[in-house]
Amino acid sequence: MTNPDQFSGNDLPDYRPAAGGIAARARAATLPAYLTGLNPEQSDAVQTLDGPVLVLAGAGTGKTRVLTTRIAHILASGRARPGEVLAVTFTNKAAREMKMRLGQMLGQAIEGMPWLGTFHSIGGRILRVHAELVQLKSNYTVLDTDDQIRLLKQLLAADNIDDKRWPARMLAGLIDGWKNRGLTPSQVPAGEAAMFGNGRGGKLYAAYQERLKILNAADFGDLLLENIRLFREHPDVLRQYQQRFKYILVDEYQDTNVAQYLWLRLLAQAPSQTSPRARGEVGSHSDPGEGAPPQIADSQLAETPPHPTPLPARGEREQAVALGENAAPPKNICCVGDDDQSIYGWRGAEVDNILRFEHDFPGAKVIRLERNYRSTGHILAAASYLIAHNEGRLGKTLRTEDVDGEMVTVTGAWDSEEEARAIGEEIEQLQRQGHALNEIAILVRASFQMREFEDRFVTLGLPYRVIGGPRFYERAEIRDALAYLRVINSPADDLAFERIVNVPKRSIGDATVQLLHDHGRRRRIPLYEAARAIIETDELKPKTRGSLRDLMMSFERWRAQRELLPHTELAQIVLDESGYTEMWQKDRSADAAGRLENLKELIRSMEDFENLQGFLEHISLVMDRDGGSDEDAVSVMTLHSAKGLEFDTVFLPGWEEGLFPHQRALDEQGRAGLEEERRLAHVGITRARKRAKLYFATNRRIHGSWTTTIPSRFLDELPGDHVEITESKGGSGWGGAGGYGASRFDDVGAFGSSYSTPGWQRAQANRGRGTGSGFSESPSSFSRGDFARKRAPLTIEGELVAKSTGTQSEFSLQQRVFHQKFGYGEVVRIDGNKLTIAFDKAGEKKVVDSFVERV
DNA sequence: AATCTTACAGTTTTT
DNA sequence: CTGTAAGATT
Numbered sequence: 099m100t101n102p103d104q105f106s107g108n109d110l111p112d113y114r115p116a117a118g119g120i121a122a123r124a125r126a127a128t129l130p131a132y133l134t135g136l137n138p139e140q141s142d143a144v145q146t147l148d149g150p151v152l153v154l155a156g157a158g159t160g161k162t163r164v165l166t167t168r169i170a171h172i173l174a175s176g177r178a179r180p181g182e183v184l185a186v187t188f189t190n191k192a193a194r195e196m197k198m199r200l201g202q203m204l205g206q207a208i209e210g211m212p213w214l215g216t217f218h219s220i221g222g223r224i225l226r227v228h229a230e231l232v233q234l235k236s237n238y239t240v241l242d243t244d245d246q247i248r249l250l251k252q253l254l255a256a257d258n259i260d261d262k263r264w265p266a267r268m269l270a271g272l273i274d275g276w277k278n279r280g281l282t283p284s285q286v287p288a289g290e291a292a293m294f295g296n297g298r299g300g301k302l303y304a305a306y307q308e309r310l311k312i313l314n315a316a317d318f319g320d321l322l323l324e325n326i327r328l329f330r331e332h333p334d335v336l337r338q339y340q341q342r343f344k345y346i347l348v349d350e351y352q353d354t355n356v357a358q359y360l361w362l363r364l365l366a367q368a369p370s371q372t373s374p375r376a377r378g379e380v381g382s383h384s385d386p387g388e389g390a391p392p393q394i395a396d397s398q399l400a401e402t403p404p405h406p407t408p409l410p411a412r413g414e415r416e417q418a419v420a421l422g423e424n425a426a427p428p429k430n431i432c433c434v435g436d437d438d439q440s441i442y443g444w445r446g447a448e449v450d451n452i453l454r455f456e457h458d459f460p461g462a463k464v465i466r467l468e469r470n471y472r473s474t475g476h477i478l479a480a481a482s483y484l485i486a487h488n489e490g491r492l493g494k495t496l497r498t499e500d501v502d503g504e505m506v507t508v509t510g511a512w513d514s515e516e517e518a519r520a521i522g523e524e525i526e527q528l529q530r531q532g533h534a535l536n537e538i539a540i541l542v543r544a545s546f547q548m549r550e551f552e553d554r555f556v557t558l559g560l561p562y563r564v565i566g567g568p569r570f571y572e573r574a575e576i577r578d579a580l581a582y583l584r585v586i587n588s589p590a591d592d593l594a595f596e597r598i599v600n601v602p603k604r605s606i607g608d609a610t611v612q613l614l615h616d617h618g619r620r621r622r623i624p625l626y627e628a629a630r631a632i633i634e635t636d637e638l639k640p641k642t643r644g645s646l647r648d649l650m651m652s653f654e655r656w657r658a659q660r661e662l663l664p665h666t667e668l669a670q671i672v673l674d675e676s677g678y679t680e681m682w683q684k685d686r687s688a689d690a691a692g693r694l695e696n697l698k699e700l701i702r703s704m705e706d707f708e709n710l711q712g713f714l715e716h717i718s719l720v721m722d723r724d725g726g727s728d729e730d731a732v733s734v735m736t737l738h739s740a741k742g743l744e745f746d747t748v749f750l751p752g753w754e755e756g757l758f759p760h761q762r763a764l765d766e767q768g769r770a771g772l773e774e775e776r777r778l779a780h781v782g783i784t785r786a787r788k789r790a791k792l793y794f795a796t797n798r799r800i801h802g803s804w805t806t807t808i809p810s811r812f813l814d815e816l817p818g819d820h821v822e823i824t825e826s827k828g829g830s831g832w833g834g835a836g837g838y839g840a841s842r843f844d845d846v847g848a849f850g851s852s853y854s855t856p857g858w859q860r861a862q863a864n865r866g867r868g869t870g871s872g873f874s875e876s877p878s879s880f881s882r883g884d885f886a887r888k889r890a891p892l893t894i895e896g897e898l899v900a901k902s903t904g905t906q907s908e909f910s911l912q913q914r915v916f917h918q919k920f921g922y923g924e925v926v927r928i929d930g931n932k933l934t935i936a937f938d939k940a941g942e943k944k945v946v947d948s949f950v951e952r953v
Numbered sequence: 954a955a956t957c958t959t960a961c962a963g964t965t966t967t968t
Numbered sequence: 969c970t971g972t973a974a975g976a977t978t
Contacts, residue, residue: 189967218968242968262974318968353967445966544964566966600954607954719968738965760964778965801963802969957977963970 132170132203136163143432143465144168147177147345150366150459152452153434156496157481157784158472158744161434162192165347166199168432169211172345173204184343184365185214188350190720192742193219196349213343217358219719221321224328224339226715231332232324237711239315239584240718244577245593246270246317253305257298264295273303277319278446280326280357283307313592322357329364340369344430351435351455355446363458366431431459437492438485441738441778443770444763453492470496470784472744474503476820477790481783483817488773496784505822506783506790508813513797513804514547514752518554521749521793525560525732528747535561537746539733541782543758547751548734555732557932559946565735571721575682575693576700580717582672586656587710589626592618596625602681604645610638626653652676665710669701688920737782748786751793753779753810756800779812908947909933915950 136144143153143164155161169185172178187193193215200211213220222240229236241249250266250273272294276286283304291300310316316324329336346366348354354362433455440449456462470478478498485491511517525538540551548564555562570576578601584594600606611625618628632638633647656672663671673679679697682690703721707713733745752758759775767774783790794809909915913925915935923937931947 216968222968240968321968442966444964546963569967603955605954609954736965757964762964774965799969955978957975959973959975961972961974963972 130171130174132167132174136160136167137469139465139467139469140164140167143434143467144171146432146463146465147172148430150430150455150462151432152351152455152459152462152464153432153467154452154464154492154494155434155436155467156470156494157436157439157781158470159467159496160469160471161436161467162195162199162349164467165349165434166196166203169196169200169214169345169347170203178344180209180211181213182342182344183211183213183347184220184345185211185347186217186220186349186362187214188216188353190216190219192216192349216719217361218318218321221325221361222316222719224325225316225321228328228332228335231335232328233311234316234324235314237314237588237715239313239588239591239714240321241310241315241317241593242572242577242718243270243318244572245315248593248596249309249313250302250306253302253309254295257295257302257305259295259298259302269294269299269302272299273306274319275446276303277317277323278355278357280323280360282323282327314588314590315593319357322361326357326360326364329361336364337369339365340367340429346429346431348431348433348435351433352437352440352449352452353435353442353447354451356448356451357446359448359451359458362431366429366459368429436494437490438488438494438777439741439781441741441774441781443767443774449490453490464492466494468494468497470498471500472787473498473784473790474500474788476502476505477783477786477788479820480506480790480816481780483820484783484812484815485776485780487815488776490770490773504789505820506792506816507822507824508753508792508794508816509824510809511793511795514550514795514799515554517751517793517795518550521551521751521791522554522558522560524749524791526558529560533746535730535732538749539735539740539743539745539747539785540749540751541735541737541740541785543737543752543760543778545736547757551734551751553943556949557944557946559931559948561729561731563729563731563733565733566739569721570696570699571717573693573696575696578678579669579673579697579700580714582676582678583669583710584714585626585653586660586668586672587714589653590624592625595629598676598678599625599629599646599649602677604649604677605642606646606649610642610646613637649676660710665707665713666701666704668710669704673697673701686922688917688922737778740785741781744785744787746787747789747791748782749791749793750782751795752798753792753794753813754798754807755810756807757798758810758812776812776815779810909950909952913952915952917945917950920945 133141133144137160140160140163143151144167147168153161153164155164165185169183172183173180185196187196197210197214200214215223225232225234226236226238229238247266247270250269251261254261254264254266254269272290276290283300286300286303288300291297291303293299295302310320329339343365346362348362433452435452437449437452440447440452443449451458456464473481475498478496482496509520511520521540525535528538529535540548542548542551545566552562552564554560571580578598581594581597584591585598589595596611599611614625614628614632617623617632618625621628621631623631629646630650633643633650636643638646652675656668656675659668659671679694682693682697685693704713707716737750755761758779759772763771763775765771783792792813794807794813796806797804798807799805909925909928911925911928914922915925915933916922917935917937920935920937920943923935923943925933926936926942927934932944933947933950934942934944935950936942
């Protein structure tokens with residue numbers, strides 16, 4: 099955040115005047131300050147306030163700036179008050195950033211925008227107000243995926259369905275998919291509903307929805323779907339919101355799914371047009387009926403190649419049209435997105451939404467932002483050339499006024515280990531040249547690739563940070579703690595009760611829980627009440643009965659204390675008295691300390707909320723992953739989680755067929771899958787400001803065994819003029835390839851063939867002068883020995899010693915140590931500041947001493 | 954009820 | 969090969 103380059107990106111206080119000339123200056127004189135410094139297209143996007151607008155904002159073209167400025171303009175020009183503007187994003191992070199930038203732009207003059215948030219938080223908020231209309235109470239619980247699956251497991255068990263053959267996870271996926279497409283149980287096409295559990299999928303979905311109502315709970319999908327149902331069944335409520343929202347803004351429109359699209363359409367309609375017909379016909383209209391022939395809903399399942407020209411309307415859209423939702427002239431809705439960055443098709447995002455915007459919102463104005471302020475010329479050219487291979491796109495050409503800069507590099511490595519080694523060295527070199535590690539990222543296709551980098555960085559002592567992984571509230575310890583609080587807040591929360599009844603272990607096993615379930619079901623009471631009743635009987639073994647009674651008494655006590663104590667203090671007491679904290683204190687595994695730290699963080703975060711109820715309401719919707727530390731460290735993450743971020747230097751390893759593009763995407767989605775993978779590649783390259791470095795390995799371990807791979811077709815799709823083929827650090831593109839004899843050439847041949855393509859040959863011809871040998875040169879002149887020799891003189895050690903905690907005598911052989919990642923172990927060898935440690939669980943590892951502590 | 958053993962799968966992720 | 973989850977064992 100301290101990098102000066104930051105402002106060459108979206109913020110642009112110093113936008114080059116080339117764009118406007120006299121006209122721009124004239125505008126600047128009459129318009130408010132926030133409008134100055136926008137380029138003509140941006141300015142257009144900000145000031146076209148009436149009617150539907152689609153802003154196609156390529157990577158690094160100032161998308162967020164346009165959105166925030168547009169809101170500022172709406173507010174400052176007095177066209178609407180903050181409460182009359184609906185602005186939706188996908189992530190809390192994006193919402194927070196917009197709020198922040200809006201605040202900066204407008205000063206403190208305007209109170210925070212109440213309707214700026216994620217689809218889910220806004221949907222959830224509307225739902226709380228009208229909960230009774232959809233058979234919920236306003237204090238309903240939001241279930242996460244884990245709760246969802248456990249609930250489904252119970253339903254499967256109740257229906258005697260073998261959850262080996264029909265896993266609950268799969269059903270959860272199906273239900274999510276249906277909800278993403280805006281389908282209630284009765285609207286699911288019969289063919290699809292029959293696909294699960296010998297035709298019982300549809301019934302299970304219905305049963306699940308019913309059960310949710312009884313538990314007073316909603317899953318993530320419901321937050322939107324129940325909103326749609328609410329709006330359709332209660333036109334008066336819909337009208338209220340249509341009147342309220344004078345302006346609607348949508349971020350990342352290419353990522354919207356059908357449900358989100360329907361939700362937006364309903365809200366974007368002019369208030370007077372609410373169709374009274376909508377009420378009764380929702381269910382019956384598209385309901386194929388129970389006995390209908392299994393139509394495998396081709397329109398929904400078969401891949402529909404995206405195409406800019408009008409497409410056949412798809413099922414859900416037809417439905418919207420049939421309900422009269424298409425009739426009204428759309429209001430002032432502005433969607434911002436980039437079809438070239440649509441990478442979430444697999445979780446329900448419909449690229450069609452953005453491709454068909456003009457069709458869906460007649461009279462829409464489409465504005466293209468094509469001036470890129472992030473990347474240098476070569477990087478942009480490479481990314482543009484690559485993405486041009488996609489057919490289903492609206493078409494944009496990114497331009498920059500920046501210098502060409504460094505070429506994009508492509509480097510081959512013998513195997514993934516060498517790939518990691520080479521990248522590690524490049525990073526160390528950058529570090530020695532004074533580049534901040536914070537400005538370096540490694541973006542992988544699949545998370546298993548991260549491991550090799552982590553291992554390498556641990557040995558090098560190079561600080562790194564893994565982005566992504568389990569979210570804060572998804573961690574077991576957080577969910578356990580929350581479950582305790584949920585039971586205190588709402589004794590009817592069976593899922594929460596079940597989760598912690600035997601955590602920590604209190605000898606209340608499955609048998610006992612089953613007994614509680616039976617009891618509860620018979621008397622139609624929650625598990626909590628069942629437990630209270632059963633400890634008065636002698637149905638349980640004395641030991642179990644005693645321990646359950648203790649737990650119940652604790653809960654009663656905590657509930658009484660709830661009125662007297664601040665909720666943070668209560669949480670502390672609950673965790674201590676339940677033995678939960680103690681459980682982790684006694685745990686000697688590597689991550690126990692971290693878990694205790696997380697629990698502390700949870701309590702800290704509770705302070706931001708007024709009371710327990712408020713905290714629980716928000717935790718599942720607006721709790722973000724722990725804010726990254728501010729240490730200087732290399733970021734390691736997946737390409738997906740890199741969307742929206744930018745770095746000076748970006749390393750993109752693993753560009754091999756099968757991995758990237760991923761085989762599964764190809765197998766399951768065909769050409770659409772390939773195009774999405776290509777968009778992912780485009781996203782990856784455009785994350786880089788100054789350096790994009792692509793890698794492929796000839797050999798990679800997949801599912802344990804070594805597999806020879808061929809370089810990704812995407813490498814062939816790069817423009818030769820902007821790409822440089824380099825050698826892996828230490829002398830050879832093959833690094834350690836030497837010494838393996840003829841078989842190696844077989845492998846080279848395999849990949850060489852894919853390099854007979856024009857793009858590749860251009861690339862080779864182009865890099866002729868200066869840079870040294872390329873792939874055409876025999877790699878046999880290099881060997882592992884060469885590699886090692888060239889590595890030796892590097893003074894990494896010198897730097898690391900300076901960073902390490904102290905003298906090397908701090909550790910001795912057989913010393914017991916603790917490492918944040920690998921846990922406990924014993925020192926078996928010492929080389930300067932590098933220790934070889936036999937970890938109890940992780941095996942033998944080489945680690946820099948500053949990363950371990952004595953026990 | 955807790956621990957050990959075996960089977961099995963194994964992109965991408967937000968809310 | 970490795971981590972998880974369900975099943976078998978004590």
